[in-house]
Amino acid sequence: MLERVILLLCVLPVLAAQNCRPNAPEGHKVRLSIKTALGDEAYDWNENELFLFQSTMAYAMRRLKGQQFTVSNIVVCNETPRVSFWFVVTSPQDPSQLVPKGEVEEAVRKSRNRINQAFMLSDSTLEFIGILPTLAAPVEPPTPTWLIVFGVVMGLVVAGIFILLMLSSVQKKRKKNKIADEEEEDEDEGTRVQTPENGSTRVDYYNNSFADDERFTHM
């Protein structure tokens, strides 16, 4: 009995290992580009990082299925210096059973952001071959930015046109009045009393109303 249990325990990892190989039916390939993403701050890939990967995958599977996945359920093989490897997920109840590919994909999609953040990578530097990242819709502000800029520019231009037209019509009126005033002055020049000018005010001792009558009543 004990021997059988020991045999089973020895055989199971081998079985699992046999299930994990490149292009395994339920396996996924993972590729990390740490140096590309982090440059000088890149960390080395070692067993500890691999352990982190296994635990995050276990977390993702737990989140999806609610079953008690552990690190030993994530079987990794074929590591390369690239850093890339294959992994398969075994079921917690039955270690010889592999979790179907679709479920693994779903788990990865659901927790993709958390997995990326654990490694300080992004969708393009932590690649799960075959699982495409969902596209982020570009952020669109409620009012398109260009309309705002256009509104500002056009507001200024229209205001400017208005002001300039007003100014020029006011100037023309002033010119007309000035010409009319000058004509008046020419007519009345003979009869007007010249008073000494005291800066701005010019006191006119002449009785203007009488002059107006003279102009209008041509009897």
Added chain:
Amino acid sequence: MALLSNFRTLCLPSHGLASTEFVEERPKWDNKVQYMLTCIGFAVGIGNVWRFPYLCQIYGGGAFLIPYLIALVFEGLPLLYLELAIGQRLRKSSIGVWTSISPLLGGVGIGSMIVSFLVSMFYNTILAWVLWYLFHSFQEPLPWSYCPLNENLTGFNEECEKSTPVNYFWYRETLNITPNIETSGSLQWWLVVCLASAWSIVYICFIKGIDSVGKAVYVTTTFPYLVLTIFLVRGLTLPGATDGLAYLFTPDWEILKNPQVWLDAATQIFFSLSVAFGGLISFSSYNSERNDCERDAVLVGVINSATSLYASIPIFSILGFKARSAFNSCLERNILTLTNHFEFSDQNVTLENYDQWYNHLNEKFPDQVQNLNLRECDLQTFLDQVLASGTGLAFIVFTEAVIEMPGSQVWAVLFFVMLFSLGLSSMFGNLEGVITPIRELHLVPKMIPNELLSGILCLISFGVALIFSLGSGNYWVEVFNGYVGSVPLLIIAFFEIISVIYIRGMKTFSDDIYLMTGRRPNIYWKACWLVISPLMLLVVLVAYVIVQAQKHPTYPTWNPSYELFPQTEVKDYPDWVFAIIVLLSSVPVLSIPLVALVRLICSRVKRSSAAVDLNPYDNSTFQIEVQEQRNPKA
């Protein structure tokens, strides 16, 4: 009898140019600087930035400067000097000047006016596009840097995927272009809005005639130089700048044997200086009579060419940067493929040691490397790809380059404001060439103030220019650009030079110049005016027409359902468009013989009808005397 009297009424206002009334009100420049800036602004336009560098590059870089400078010295400067001198002397706009020389030549002025009107319409449409891009340059990220998602949000828009985001933004989101010129599509409201803004901005600068234009040019003419300098500094510090500059300036002396080079150099100088539009004549007519127009002409011509050269340096530095970035991306893609396939450590293969690795791997595992289908990355190919002129340069190539530069928004805003200023100062000249002749022809009653006339003209131009905001608008802009602003101008310029030198007379013109500048024109000017420039113009005109007539005109179209998309499909112009092209080229030119004919008939009618005039109140003898007095005003 009725026919003769009809001719009479046609003939009567022809001499009534009311020169005395107009001279009293004639506006003046506030100072010399305004005048120079306006002329320079008119000459220096968008073409200096997006046409000259392209020509310089395809015609053998440094070697192209030789035909260009020869054309400037023997064709450009003499024509420029002629226009400025005659305008300053006769103190009228284009129609008035030619009618003063001889009443039969009024058509030259009318031709200039029509060409100015047609050019101002499509030129302002280009400014509307520049405004559209300017408004969008404030967005983060730049809208032409990413593809929008398709309807069910599963992937990117198909048209954008097949071509590039920059192409998609230009052809689809800006122009919403139709597959060919026959399909008109509908009015694109956003383009209508931008067109309205462009015309409003032109109107506000032109509202008080040269009073407001003279103030506006302090900004619109000087700002582009500031931006070009900023771009020069930025461009030269970008990686790949030297590739672009080497590409531009490496001389290919063999190319000088190709006559097409000389033709293109001559036409480029001619169109770049904006002669024959009538605007320069008007501008110089507002000068005082004792102004040294020889120095002005040389200055404007030299500054125009210097600006073209100066602009080509930052443009080509940035294009070189773009080619180098594309080349690096190509290499990086190959590196990724190799790294992934052979499972090397990340960043083992870099841009620097790519070649070594490639050769090494090719020797050891040739089959595997072949199977990878690595792209051939050749810097020269990428440099050829970035070569573009016109709207392709500004809205596709340059915008793509700007995305790669750090701080893209700033560079995009600067670039488009520069293009807008360049275009705006040229628009002033175009409008001047339309408004002042209208005033002089007395087509509008005198009580309509100038502001109202400018406003009405801008409104009419805006209305007609709505054609260019249809789906097929871009194709129409190309039609106008290619056929209105080319052959008619050459013909008008030829008639201008013949009128001044041969009809007015070299002697009278020399006297005019002596009166204005205090010295007679030297042998260089005389030789150019008498022989070299008219000959060059004639040769260029004939060669141009022959080259155009050799093939049926075609145009590139953007057709998403074309099998070789995203390449542009080249199509022939349909017959009705061809008819419009012929109309556009010939109407400005037809006015010359037409007006001459009408005036000839008028003078015959007057002479013949003097004896049989039955109107007792009309003292026709007095009339004829007055006319004969006015005629030899030349």
